[in-house]
Amino acid sequence: MKESFSKAFQNLFKKPQTIDYPVTEIKKDKDYRGLIEYCEEECIYCLKCEKACPPGAILFVGVENPPKNEKNKKGLKYHYNPYLCIYCQECVRACPKPNEALWQSNKKPTIGVASDRVNDEWFELEAIKK
Amino acid sequence: MKKTIHIPLGSQHISLLEPVKFKFECENEKIIGVDSDVGFVHRGVERACTTKFKFDGVGYVVARVCGLCAITHSMTYTASIEKMLQTQIPLKAKYLRMLLLELDRIHSHMLCLSHVSENAGFEAIFMRIMGDRELIMEIQELITGNRVQFDFISIGGVNRDISSEHIKKVKEALKVVRSKVDGYIDEFTNNWSLSLKYKNIGVLSLDDAYRFNAIGPLARASGLKIDVRNEIDYLPYSEIGFEMQTSTGGDIHARNVVRLNEIVNSIQMCENILDALPEGEIQTKVKGKPDGEVLVRYEAPRGELAYYVKGGGKPMLDRVRIKTPTFASIPSFSHIFMGSQYADAPAILASFDPCLSCTAK
Numbered sequence: 001m002k003e004s005f006s007k008a009f010q011n012l013f014k015k016p017q018t019i020d021y022p023v024t025e026i027k028k029d030k031d032y033r034g035l036i037e038y039c040e041e042e043c044i045y046c047l048k049c050e051k052a053c054p055p056g057a058i059l060f061v062g063v064e065n066p067p068k069n070e071k072n073k074k075g076l077k078y079h080y081n082p083y084l085c086i087y088c089q090e091c092v093r094a095c096p097k098p099n100e101a102l103w104q105s106n107k108k109p110t111i112g113v114a115s116d117r118v119n120d121e122w123f124e125l126e127a128i129k130k
Numbered sequence: 131m132k133k134t135i136h137i138p139l140g141s142q143h144i145s146l147l148e149p150v151k152f153k154f155e156c157e158n159e160k161i162i163g164v165d166s167d168v169g170f171v172h173r174g175v176e177r178a179c180t181t182k183f184k185f186d187g188v189g190y191v192v193a194r195v196c197g198l199c200a201i202t203h204s205m206t207y208t209a210s211i212e213k214m215l216q217t218q219i220p221l222k223a224k225y226l227r228m229l230l231l232e233l234d235r236i237h238s239h240m241l242c243l244s245h246v247s248e249n250a251g252f253e254a255i256f257m258r259i260m261g262d263r264e265l266i267m268e269i270q271e272l273i274t275g276n277r278v279q280f281d282f283i284s285i286g287g288v289n290r291d292i293s294s295e296h297i298k299k300v301k302e303a304l305k306v307v308r309s310k311v312d313g314y315i316d317e318f319t320n321n322w323s324l325s326l327k328y329k330n331i332g333v334l335s336l337d338d339a340y341r342f343n344a345i346g347p348l349a350r351a352s353g354l355k356i357d358v359r360n361e362i363d364y365l366p367y368s369e370i371g372f373e374m375q376t377s378t379g380g381d382i383h384a385r386n387v388v389r390l391n392e393i394v395n396s397i398q399m400c401e402n403i404l405d406a407l408p409e410g411e412i413q414t415k416v417k418g419k420p421d422g423e424v425l426v427r428y429e430a431p432r433g434e435l436a437y438y439v440k441g442g443g444k445p446m447l448d449r450v451r452i453k454t455p456t457f458a459s460i461p462s463f464s465h466i467f468m469g470s471q472y473a474d475a476p477a478i479l480a481s482f483d484p485c486l487s488c489t490a491k
Contacts, residue, residue: 004317008254017261030291033275054187088190088281089289 021036032106033087038078042101044071049091049102057084058091061125082109134162134397137472141170147250147474148486149350152479154469157473165465168457171490181452185211185420185441186285186451192437195452196488197278198238201230202430203452204283209364210426210439211285215418220411221366223287229403230273230282232396236307237266238431239347239389239396242483243314243390246386249480250327255317262310272296287413297404308397315390318383328383332478335380337466342462346433348457348482351388358429370402371395382481389483419443430455432483454488 019026031076036058050058061078066075087104112118140151141448149170155163175195179188193204202242205227212219244259267277273292274280282289292300318324334344340354349356357374359367375391377384420441427436433455440449463482 004254004321007258011258017264029272029275031275032271033281052186054183054190086190086279086281086350087276090187090190090284093289 019044028106030106033089033104034106035082035104035109036080036085036087036091037103037105038080039101040067040078041069042097043069043078044096044101045069045074045076046096047076048094048096050092052094053085054088054090055084055086056126057081057086057124057128061128079122079125083112083118084122085109135315137197138409139475139479141167143476145480146190147245148484150484150486150489152464152475154467154472154475155215156472156473159322159473160472161472163473164467166460166464168460168486169490171487173491175491176450176452180447185447186445188447189284190281192450192452193279193281195454195491196485197291198241198485199234199430199432199435200278201234201280202284202435204281205231206426206428206435207439207450208283208285209363209428210424210437211396211420212416213426214422214439214441215285215416216425217414217416219279219287221408221411221413223412224365225403226288226292226412227283228367228370229292229400230270230280231365232403233266233270235431236341236393236396236400237263237270237368238483239393240266240321242431242480243318243386243389245480245483246328246382246477247324249476250324252324252327255314256262256479259314262307265307269300269303272299275297276382284413285413286416291412292407297407301404304397304400308394311390311397313462314340315394316411316434318390325383327474327477328368328386328481329379329381330348331382332470332481333379333381334462334466338465339380339462343458344462345458346429346431347385347388348433348459348462351384353378358427358434362428364426365416367399370399370406372399382477385481396436419445420447430488432456432485432488433459452491454485456482456484456486456489456491458487459484466467 047060050060060076061079062075063077066072068076089104092098092102092104134155134157137154137156140146141149151167153165156163157312179191189204189208192207193200195203225340240259240263244256248256271277272417273296274282334352334455336353338355339349353376355376373395375388375395377388423440425438427434435455436453438451441447
């Protein structure tokens with residue numbers, strides 16, 4: 001009882017446990033799971049990442065001006081939706097060239113607000129894919 | 131004729147974090163009848179598991195059933211698929227799974243203890259426990275890369291290895307938490323004003339625990355010796371020093387003590403895991419599609435969690451049934467409220483540690 005009183009009193013003079021965000025930045029570990037990054041030149045277009053992705057946040061869709069890559073025989077283009085991604089790294093584990101064609105960074109996605117309608121373009125791509 | 135009044139608690143109430151509704155029939159201050167209602171946050175997870183996602187992605191879907199015991203859900207589902215495909219996972223992966231599962235138990239119990247204190251009117255302890263819980267959250271983030279959704283367990287093993295640098299940091303943090311928890315055990319046991327709110331309030335006797343099929347810390351606080359960790363063979367709990375924690379009172383105080391002792395035991399287990407972490411692979415390749423049906427149980431922080439999975443040799447599963455601990459405990463919850471004072475109801479409810487996102491899924 002006495003101890004809890006003394007602790008409560010001591011706490012009055014302690015620094016707060018919370019950090020002064022956004023003035024102080026949040027500590028970010030280098031292994032933090034963040035956005036998936038992609039290199040167009042290194043990709044071999046095996047589409048394994050697209051199949052492995054649990055929420056379907058990676059789509060390869062045929063376009064008129066596809067990226068110039070000799071492996072890209074079907075004229076596909078890589079599309080990634082950071083708002084759908086759960087950062088589980090399944091795509092990177094499925095990739096035959098991890099850390100060259102596809103890798104996970106520790107970057108955070110930008111905040112998606114409903115009024116920005118961030119997924120509208122994505123739904124069109126999904127419709128094309130079907 | 132007896133005159134009674136009906137007082138609802140929930141679905142929106144200041145003492146509740148999640149939507150559950152209890153309708154109390156009160157005679158003056160005493161509760162003489164209880165009616166409960168859950169299911170305000172139904173999300174159709176079970177249906178989504180069989181229609182939208184292939185079996186290898188379902189582990190990530192069921193992890194989203196609950197924010198607190200995400201890893202227990204993904205582990206139980208993964209274990210059921212591994213059992214169906216008859217896969218043997220590496221020992222190191224098993225140890226890493228147990229490490230994360232026990233860390234999850236520690237932070238979940240700490241959250242419960244802080245809310246019991248808050249609902250009994252002790253904001254200072256609530257703040258302190260939540261502050262210390264942050265240490266566990268930080269080491270979980272360090273190991274898995276994310277604070278809440280770990281996505282650490284996948285079919286065939288675990289997704290990430292732990293570095294020696296991280297082991298050192300985890301050990302340091304666990305030492306700090308251990309010293310803090312010792313302080314809480316003293317305070318929860320000896321503090322006079324806390325005992326007024328906890329001792330002999332919300333009692334569940336051993337007979338009633340049997341009768342109402344109580345599980346988890348709720349049952350162990352009444353002296354019922356059930357813990358799924360004692361009965362499973364897919365994780366080597368006997369190797370890392372697991373001890374079942376029981377108490378005899380069956381009241382809020384006994385539940386707190388069981389949870390505190392479980393935290394201490396879990397910290398010891400985590401230290402043992404880190405000391406005796408085996409060398410080797412963390413993943414094995416899994417081939418084939420699940421065919422047949424299987425039921426796998428695991429001890430979630432709140433009690434027994436069971437997954438029934440049925441597959442037909444196709445990528446899509448035929449059925450995923452999730453039996454969550456809180457849903458199974460509702461009969462005992464309702465029984466404990468009978469005869470209590472209405473003013474104690476929020477503290478009693480918090481001492482059950484109900485998880486409604488699990489229940490309604």
